[in-house]
Amino acid sequence: MKKKPVMNVTARVEEMEGARRATGISSTAAPNPEVPEKASRRSYTAEYKRRILREAESCKEQGQVGALLRREGLYSSNLTSWRHQAERGTLDALSSKKRGPKARKSDPSFRRIAEQEKQIQKLQAKLRKAELIIDAQKKMAEIFQLLRDQKEGENL
Numbered sequence: 001m002k003k004k005p006v007m008n009v010t011a012r013v014e015e016m017e018g019a020r021r022a023t024g025i026s027s028t029a030a031p032n033p034e035v036p037e038k039a040s041r042r043s044y045t046a047e048y049k050r051r052i053l054r055e056a057e058s059c060k061e062q063g064q065v066g067a068l069l070r071r072e073g074l075y076s077s078n079l080t081s082w083r084h085q086a087e088r089g090t091l092d093a094l095s096s097k098k099r100g101p102k103a104r105k106s107d108p109s110f111r112r113i114a115e116q117e118k119q120i121q122k123l124q125a126k127l128r129k130a131e132l133i134i135d136a137q138k139k140m141a142e143i144f145q146l147l148r149d150q151k152e153g154e155n156l
Helices: 009-022 046-058 066-074 074-089 108-155
Strands: none
Touching: 009 046, 046 066, 066 074
């Protein structure tokens, strides 16, 4: 049976500390257990993107770009997309874009048309009520005429 080499406890702790430093986890600071109510999407200014791209370009040794990304909390896909945006050459391409449908400028004629359609619907509802009332009055007049004719027929 082979004996496993026994590692010194202090050496093992130091090894773990080195791993924590590389990942940016502090051994003294406890992580915040609070989770924000609603996650928010990170957005980056054009100047920040340019600075990170310059730093990434200046990295010569292997692993420096990875260390930069870990330090800043970024992904390599961020660098790739920012490089493509920089190649397009516009400041707007580097600035963050609002998500969702674009706001439309309202045309005053659309508002006027909508108001007129509401007014037409109200007037049509009033017209239906008036027609019902007129029909009821005609029927009542016919009934009274029939009753009057019947009375006159009995009186003769």
